[in-house]
Amino acid sequence: MSRPITIALHGGAGNLVRYRGTGRLEEAEAFLSTLIDDLYVMLEGGSAALDVVTHACVRMEDSALFHAGRGSSPNTKGYVECDASIMCGRTRAAGAVASVRSVKNPILAARTVMEQTDHVLFVGTEAELLAEHHGLAVVDANYFQPCDTAAIATEVPSAHRGTVGAVALDLNGILAAATTTGGTLRKTAGRVGDTPIIGAGTYAANRVGAVSCTGVGEYFIRTAAAHTIVSRMQLLGETVGVAAGTAMSDIEALGGNGGIIAIDDRGNVAMPYNTTGMYRAVRTSRGERLVASL
């Protein structure tokens, strides 16, 4: 039996039924359908899990279809703040940035922190300077094309939380996870959610699992959601489905909502959410393939 590979993505969870009939769900699904196959081909060709989840996030950031990267929405003070994190399951090396305004691809800034510094997290202007110093593309406020322009115009709350993410298991059995967000529309300025918090929005540990979360970040921080899932799999031997479901139930019990993508070291996948939808896609070497939003 050949070694298993798996790639799973999310593009945010929320009240997506609201978009029925607008063409928006179909547009996002078409994008994810192409992306999931491209990423699977990368894994089949021997690409490292870390490179695959990075590439997944860059593509979603650049698409302007989700609340991340180009699609980020302005906060209460009218400017975009992005957060991102990435983790390698083999070494448990991690990198993250929070509250960056001028970095085109926050996930690349997170990876730069992981690989080019002794640190895990940089915030604000200094994180931007670090990214620029390492040659990452810088953009101005005109770059952003908020994906939720209807909500901006009508002052209705955004139908889904920002945040996109990816988890992968590569041919070498290495797990990785990455998450990136441009915040919710009219997010309070300076507020940081779970996306850049290792253990909350993102976690990966080889021989156990990899997790990326989306939703009301405060609940994922308070429950240490990503680490909880990995801990339950590691310490209790729970399946990825039971572990992720338990974490989701805990968040719901506290009053939170959102979604989770989680995989284990054999390529099994769980994608629970307690909203009306979650943009998501998965493809595994067992022949599973799913692209969905509701």
Add this chain to the structure above:
Amino acid sequence: MSRPITIALHGGAGNLVRYRGTGRLEEAEAFLSTLIDDLYVMLEGGSAALDVVTHACVRMEDSALFHAGRGSSPNTKGYVECDASIMCGRTRAAGAVASVRSVKNPILAARTVMEQTDHVLFVGTEAELLAEHHGLAVVDANYFQPCDTAAIATEVPSAHRGTVGAVALDLNGILAAATTTGGTLRKTAGRVGDTPIIGAGTYAANRVGAVSCTGVGEYFIRTAAAHTIVSRMQLLGETVGVAAGTAMSDIEALGGNGGIIAIDDRGNVAMPYNTTGMYRAVRTSRGERLVASL
């Protein structure tokens, strides 16, 4: 048998043997000796764990004896950046601030985030504005009296990492944890460690335990140290000593160092560290009392 109460503190871990003969260890221990008794009296009198850990951190921040609050050290760009977090075990409510420069007591800003907003983490200028808006004391750069002036003058590395913290179990069986830091001397500007990260530097869950960490924060983030300890106690039934020791060993295996204070819901305490010293104090209703640095 009466209900157990416990209070434990740390004032940072590091190469403290270097301070032998300077009087500095004795000065810190004298301070902690008074403080631990004051905090114990609060608990005996029925004060809430959350109030006791808050008070503990405020006193340590104001003392200028540790790398937190008034004793914070300038970063590579010459200014102080403070981080803090607090968590209530009963509700798992949490609050945190990162990279604040002008807040006199970062732990009070963290508590304000927890109690006065729907959020968990605020960073930078907006965190400062939030604190000011809620009436917290604001200071300018002259306020700080770096506790490591010898190291500043001589350009030698600081002998210990910043970060102070407290964990408490109150008469109602409620657990709480709080951690606050002014960063290491010449910390890279914009870098944020484990202190404001719920699950890394701070975690509390009733009926399980409360944890506060100090040391090279990156390793505590990568291992989700505080949450790991609570998870092991909760899921495996490990004692607080075994769980905290295992987390410490994991950090050491990755190349990290520091220390941990952890308590369980019956008031048992563990205070492992793998440096030459950790300022620490503990007092329990079983009659245990310890104040030590080496």
